Amino acid sequence: MRTSERITALVTSIAGAAVMVYGWRTLNIGSIHVPDAGFFPFLCGAGLTILGVVWMWILQFTREKAAPAQPRRWHRPVLSLALMVLYGWAMESVGYISSTLVFMVAWQKVIEGERWPKTLVISLLGSLAMYALFVFFLKVPVPPELFLR
Amino acid sequence: MDVFTGLLNGFAIALTGTNILFAFLGALIGTAIGVLPGLGPAATIALLLPITYVIASPVTAIIMMAGIYYGSMYGGSTTSILLNLPGEAASVVTCIDGYQMAKKGRAGAALGIAAIGSFVAGTIAVVGLTFFAPPLAEFALDFGPPEYFALTILGLLLAVTLSGGSIVKGLIVLILGLLFAMVGLDPISGKVRFTFGSIGLQGGFDFVTMAMGVFGLGEILYNLESTAKTEIVTTKIGKVFPTLKDWADSKWAIFRGSLIGFFIGIIPGGGAVIASLASYAIEKKRSKHPEQFGQGVIQGVAGPESANNAASSSSFIPLLTLGIPGNASIAMIFAALMIQGITPGPFLVAEHPDLFWGVIASMYIGNAMLLVLNLPLVGLWVQMLRVPYGILAPIIVLFTTIGVYSVQNQVFDIYSMLFFAAIGYGMRKLDFDPAPLPLAFVLGPMVERSLRQSLLISGGDLTIFVSRPISGTMIAILVILIIVQSTLTIRKKLRGRSPVPPVQ
Numbered sequence: 001m002r003t004s005e006r007i008t009a010l011v012t013s014i015a016g017a018a019v020m021v022y023g024w025r026t027l028n029i030g031s032i033h034v035p036d037a038g039f040f041p042f043l044c045g046a047g048l049t050i051l052g053v054v055w056m057w058i059l060q061f062t063r064e065k066a067a068p069a070q071p072r073r074w075h076r077p078v079l080s081l082a083l084m085v086l087y088g089w090a091m092e093s094v095g096y097i098s099s100t101l102v103f104m105v106a107w108q109k110v111i112e113g114e115r116w117p118k119t120l121v122i123s124l125l126g127s128l129a130m131y132a133l134f135v136f137f138l139k140v141p142v143p144p145e146l147f148l149r
Numbered sequence: 150m151d152v153f154t155g156l157l158n159g160f161a162i163a164l165t166g167t168n169i170l171f172a173f174l175g176a177l178i179g180t181a182i183g184v185l186p187g188l189g190p191a192a193t194i195a196l197l198l199p200i201t202y203v204i205a206s207p208v209t210a211i212i213m214m215a216g217i218y219y220g221s222m223y224g225g226s227t228t229s230i231l232l233n234l235p236g237e238a239a240s241v242v243t244c245i246d247g248y249q250m251a252k253k254g255r256a257g258a259a260l261g262i263a264a265i266g267s268f269v270a271g272t273i274a275v276v277g278l279t280f281f282a283p284p285l286a287e288f289a290l291d292f293g294p295p296e297y298f299a300l301t302i303l304g305l306l307l308a309v310t311l312s313g314g315s316i317v318k319g320l321i322v323l324i325l326g327l328l329f330a331m332v333g334l335d336p337i338s339g340k341v342r343f344t345f346g347s348i349g350l351q352g353g354f355d356f357v358t359m360a361m362g363v364f365g366l367g368e369i370l371y372n373l374e375s376t377a378k379t380e381i382v383t384t385k386i387g388k389v390f391p392t393l394k395d396w397a398d399s400k401w402a403i404f405r406g407s408l409i410g411f412f413i414g415i416i417p418g419g420g421a422v423i424a425s426l427a428s429y430a431i432e433k434k435r436s437k438h439p440e441q442f443g444q445g446v447i448q449g450v451a452g453p454e455s456a457n458n459a460a461s462s463s464s465f466i467p468l469l470t471l472g473i474p475g476n477a478s479i480a481m482i483f484a485a486l487m488i489q490g491i492t493p494g495p496f497l498v499a500e501h502p503d504l505f506w507g508v509i510a511s512m513y514i515g516n517a518m519l520l521v522l523n524l525p526l527v528g529l530w531v532q533m534l535r536v537p538y539g540i541l542a543p544i545i546v547l548f549t550t551i552g553v554y555s556v557q558n559q560v561f562d563i564y565s566m567l568f569f570a571a572i573g574y575g576m577r578k579l580d581f582d583p584a585p586l587p588l589a590f591v592l593g594p595m596v597e598r599s600l601r602q603s604l605l606i607s608g609g610d611l612t613i614f615v616s617r618p619i620s621g622t623m624i625a626i627l628v629i630l631i632i633v634q635s636t637l638t639i640r641k642k643l644r645g646r647s648p649v650p651p652v653q
Contacts, residue, residue: 008579012321019328027335027342033609037335037342040597044324044331051324055317077370077574081567084366084546088563091554104543111373112539122540130547138203140555 002059009055016048080111095145096135101127156279159506163514168212171204172511175213176518179220183240184228184530185541190221191587192368194481195360196545198488199552207489208504212511214482219271219461219512222421223519226263226454227530230256239421239457242429246442246449253445257527261391262399262447263454264523270407270455271516274462277411279509281463282498286470289495294606295613298599299623301592304417304473305585306627310634314582322581326589327596329354336594337601349561354569356484357556359590361549362566363583364477367573369542390524391447399451402432406452410459415466417475421457428456462512468493469505473592480587487591 023029023042030036083106090099104123108114114122134140162168182193194217201210225240230247243263250259292300309319332343333353344350391399409431410424432452433442442449465482467473472494474480486493491501498505523530553566576583607613615621 004579022343027340031609032604032611035601035604037338037340040600041328041331041342044327047324048321051317051321055321058317073374076373080373080542080546081370081571081574084550084567084570085564087546087550088560088567091550091563092560096551100547103547107543107546108539111543114539126540126544126547129544130551134551134555138555140551141558142551142554 002062006056006059009052009059011052012055013049013052016045016050016052019045019048021045076111080107083107083110092143093146095148096142097127097131098145100130152280152283155283155502155506156510158502159508159510160513162208162503162507163212163510167206168209168507168511169514171209171213172216172515173518175216176220176223176515176522179217179222180224180519180522180530181533182217183221183224183226184533185536189364189368189478190218191360191477191481191584192364193217193221194478194485195357195364196549196552198357198360198481198485199555201485201488202556207486207491207501208507210485210489211482211504211508212515214485215465215508215512216515218478218482219458219515220519220522222458222461223264223267223523224530225457226267226450227260227523227527228534230259230263230450231531232534239425239460240454241422242425242453243450245429246444246446249443249445250447250450255445258391258395258447259450260527261524262395262451264520265391266399266403266406266451266455267458267523268516268520269403270410270459271462271519272513273407274411274414274459275509275512275516278462278466278512281415282466282470282505282509285466286495286498289471292471292495292619293617294599294602295617295620296623297595298603299614299620299627300471300473301596301599303623303627303630304467304475305589305592305596306630307417308476308585308588310630315580316634316638318579318581319585322576322583323585323589326586327593329359329586330590330593331597336598349559349565354565354590355556355562356487356587356590358553358562358565359569360481360484360587361553362569362571363573363576363586365545365549366566366570367577367583369545370570370574371577372538373542395447399447402428402448402452403455405431405435406455407459410456411463413456414460414463414475417467417473420464420476421460424456424460425453428452465508465512469497469508470495472497472595474588477584477587480591483591484587 020042023038023040023045027038027041028036029038029042083103087099087103090102093099094102101123104126105119108119108122135142163172178193178197179190182190194214197214197217201214204210204213222239226243226247229240229243230251233244233248247259247263250256305323309323310316328343330353332350333341334351335342341351406424406428409428410421413424413427414420429442429449429452432448433439436442436446436448438446461478464475464479467475468479468483472483472492474483483493491497491504549566550563553562554560556562573583575581576586603613604611613620615624
């Protein structure tokens, strides 16, 4: 935890400095009498830089936190985030209904590791429910299916 | 318009068929969400924000959102008592004695007193809101840019310091929120900021996208990591109506909890979590048998549950009168108002009395509805806890995706939401509290505008913030807060380094 916190603190400081430079050079900070578009970003950047340094300093005095009692599965959130990105892309390219069905199947198989019969039932029912609610009842204009374009 | 006329008009609005239906829907969804662990009120309101686009009346939309918020406070107690797992953050304290009561076969009494206490506290707080809010709004009419700058900064810093987490991390999240709010056109000079050539970013990040990403999906991604399995207390729930002895034991805890919750809820950053913690500490201190706390004492459920409900109602006061959201859930309601084209603040009472009084009146009705929903239907809520997260999570993902897409019909918003989801997940991983992010995001434009306007008015003279009585007082409170907080932190650090072992 401490290494990742140190890295985050360092990134915070560097990002803050970058925001300061961006506010000063690209946006122009103006003056204290007539502040311009870069004035507030510059102040925020300065704040981030200082906080990053303070955080690194505080980390010198804090003890390492104990590992969580329950093991955590970090690959599941990473995989599901990747699935969501693909779903966003597929929604526009393939159409709402097909992409939703494929997304549900992929989720049940890849993330939950379910068996095929359960996967198919949940995916079909879930996709149908989403279609009924959003397309049929709420009339949300969703991307049309590829084969219907 | 005096308070009674306003309230009567409010009841006339709140008692229309549509508004009763939406208040009921809000209370129902709120209770369901409160019951389900891993999805808090802020996330739920964020997930449902797109619905406000299709609800024609702003009064109806806000009545529903408010119902979700205070409904979730009621529902949160069910999971705490039966699972020893808080359904939402403010119910953490209820776990301590509520779960012990359930293990002793007194789950029904714990659930019953939680619902009744919540009803009493919610009603007391709404009465307070009825009488406190109008004069406060009138007072705020005198505010100029320096006062607004001091007030927003004070509100944001209170939100960070009172959250109980690391102040440095809280401040980083706060600045991040301010920076996200700056993306797009500068409102004063019209310059494009932080878009890096993207046309999609020129209009800035949408609040719905940010809130759904950080709170909705961020929370789901984090929960997906967990391998913990929870067990519902399977003993019979029993009678949910408390006995006379239960009532006698808890009536003062409910009353004290209501008052504590009401006043803490008014403070920006105060909110339901601190209110319930404070109430538990006070009940334990006042008790003749403090050693029994933690072993299933009814006051340990009645006090905190009353306090968190009172705080959730009174936290509407700074929103409706000053335009300052005190916590993440209220920031979502702030956004819902903005979506409806209404700017919350001191002019709200005068310009939109129908909304102001309609929402207040609906809270009286909503509280009564929640009592009915929570006492006889507790068995139904328990059944809902059996829905596997593996089914719930992808359904929520589908909801958020189509919800965000429906706002502007563009896939770019889905990618923006996923960007914020990654940020929300990262924050939870690194132990950052994401609550200050939506507050800073909604208040960011006001902070920047009031700062720049104040400097323009004063010709760059910074004493404008301390020379005016109202802003000067707020800055003084801010300075005192910083000194007290720094002293406490340093003392804590020094104590932590002392060689004396901690007393058990």
